[in-house]
Every structure is written in C-alpha cells, then in structure tokens.
Amino acid sequence: MTTDHDGIEAVARAAVLAGGAELPDRYRDGDDDGDYGAHDVKAAADEAAEARMLPLVRRAFPAHEVFAEEAGEFDGTEPYRWIIDPLDGTNNFAAGLPTFGSSVAVRREGEPLLAAVHLPATDETYLARRNAGVRYDGERVTADSDVPIEGATVATIVGRDVPRSPDLGRRADEIREALDDTVKRVLDSWAPTVHSSLFARGRLEGLVQFHPDEEEQAVTELLAAEAGGATRRDGPLYVAACDEETLAALWAAVDGAR
The missing domain is CATH 3.40.190.80 (D-Maltodextrin-Binding Protein; domain 2)
Structure with a gap:
C-alpha cells in the first residue's frame, strides 16, 4: 500500500496542535501534578496531551507502528514508525518555565521522514519533511547565521x-x-x-x-x-x-x- 506523505504531514501537524492545545491552561494554572524522580518528571499534562494526539494518529494510520511516550509501543505492518512526545520539556513545564512543546516524528524504513513541533506558549509551529525543507508557521526557514x-x-x-x-x-x-x-x-x-x-x-x-x-x-x-x-x-x-x-x-x- 502506498501512503500519502501529504496525509502524514497533515495528521502530524494536527496531532501536535491537538496536544499543544491541552497545555496552555494547565501551564497557567500551575499544574505540576506528576511523578517526580531524580532525573525526570512525568506530569499529568503529558498523559492528557497524548490522549489528544494518539487517537488522531491511530485512526488515520492503523497499520503504522507507533511509539507514544506515555502509552508505549503499537505494532504495525507498514514501514512507518510514529514517535509521539506529547510534552517535550516536562521539567520546564512543571517548574513554570515556558520552554516546552508537543512533537511528532515519523520514520520510514528507519529514516526520518517528517517532524512536527508546536510550541504552545508562543503559538509557533515547525514542520520538517525529507527533501522539502523546514517551514516555520508556513514560511521556509534555514539554519543560516552570521554570528561568529x-x-x-x-x-x-x-x-x-x-x-x-x-x-x-x-x-x-x-x-x-x-x-x-x-x-x-x-x-x-x-x-x-x-x-x-x-x-x-x-x-x-x-x-x-x-x-x-x-x-x-x-x-x-x-x-x-x-x-x-x-x-x-x-x-x-x-x-x-x-x-x-x-x-x-x-x-x-x-x-x-x-
């Protein structure tokens, strides 16, 4: 079966926007409920954001393999692997720092195909696709810098x-x-x-x-x-x-x- 990569991109974008939509109110309310360890923290917000993201991916591509940070592994029969991180920067989020986001990556036959990142605190979205560049809020961007x-x-x-x-x-x-x-x-x-x-x-x-x-x-x-x-x-x-x-x-x- 041939998978439409435009469709993958659309679902990835929808997923990070859905996950990101769960986070601002929790952040402003000071939601720091979670399990705290010496090296990491698992916040309730991680699970809540993933609960919005994972069903979108599973419904759209039930034959794709998925790794979701909270729910774990889902087997697939096609050469695509989704990697869902509902709240990257959980420690920042729990500490009241606005540097956090929701992200999705898709690999095809082990190679990165697509990445989507949404930053709820600033309402910014990034999309990267193999051989198609990076778009920031719809505009093409590059890593060029003149800083020595x-x-x-x-x-x-x-x-x-x-x-x-x-x-x-x-x-x-x-x-x-x-x-x-x-x-x-x-x-x-x-x-x-x-x-x-x-x-x-x-x-x-x-x-x-x-x-x-x-x-x-x-x-x-x-x-x-x-x-x-x-x-x-x-x-x-x-x-x-x-x-x-x-x-x-x-x-x-x-x-x-x-």
Whole structure:
C-alpha cells in the first residue's frame, strides 16, 4: 500500500496542535501534578496531551507502528514508525518555565521522514519533511547565521540515561566544559525539540547531541538536515552547526573532550 506523505504531514501537524492545545491552561494554572524522580518528571499534562494526539494518529494510520511516550509501543505492518512526545520539556513545564512543546516524528524504513513541533506558549509551529525543507508557521526557514563562533549559542542534548551513568555523565560534563571554552553560551536543553526548532531558523548556532533519546533524535536530526545545517556524527555523538566553519570548531572542541 502506498501512503500519502501529504496525509502524514497533515495528521502530524494536527496531532501536535491537538496536544499543544491541552497545555496552555494547565501551564497557567500551575499544574505540576506528576511523578517526580531524580532525573525526570512525568506530569499529568503529558498523559492528557497524548490522549489528544494518539487517537488522531491511530485512526488515520492503523497499520503504522507507533511509539507514544506515555502509552508505549503499537505494532504495525507498514514501514512507518510514529514517535509521539506529547510534552517535550516536562521539567520546564512543571517548574513554570515556558520552554516546552508537543512533537511528532515519523520514520520510514528507519529514516526520518517528517517532524512536527508546536510550541504552545508562543503559538509557533515547525514542520520538517525529507527533501522539502523546514517551514516555520508556513514560511521556509534555514539554519543560516552570521554570528561568529565566539558569540555563538549552542544547545546540548543528552538522553535520559546519561545522568544515570557516572561515566556518561562525566563525559557529558567534559563536552559542555569544552563548548563553554569555545562559544559564548551553552544551553543545557531540557526541551530538545524546542531548541532544535530554534536552530532550524537560525536562532541558535549549534546543537550537540550525546546518547539522545529516540523521541528527540529523529526530530532534531531532520530539522537540522532540512534547514541546511552542517552535521557530523560519531556513534552516539552528533553535532549540527549553522555552517561548516562553525561545525569544525564545535567538533574540534567536543572531540577533544571525549
């Protein structure tokens, strides 16, 4: 069966808008109900947003494989995998910080095909599609930036397993320190899809991923590639930059820290 990629894009966009619509009132009301751990938090808002998103995807594409952050895995018979993150930036949300969003990624035969991100606090939507670029509120955008490396802002993204491992945590700290010696500002991202979206329209000069989680990795890498970013990977380490010169400087810094 041939799947209409325009249809996938429409459903992905509808899903992130539906998930995002659940969040503003909860955020303004200070809804911090959830389970708090040493390294993460699961808020009631995650489940509520996913309850709006997941049925849209399952009804539209019942034969597609789905991973939903709260509900888990759903098997499929077609070569598509949906990855639903109803509330990226849960820690920010629970702390009253407006840096959070709802995101969806779709892989086809393992390769990122489409990503959609909606930021409820600012009512902004990003769509990235393989070989079709990135659109920000309907307009094509790129990762181009004229900011020199000494004035650059770079976001670091680490997976949830990194702080649980002393060795990985130490290496992540070394990477951050090396970046801090190279650029003006390093952001420890607690909302990777939000910062990846900002990179895709030239508001950040770089992204560094280290052992990322699946729900962020597909979104980040598709946004970076389709926005024309310069990228490089070595196993669990991935760097995206606004241009080749910036990439070379960032890679030299993080590679030396490993």
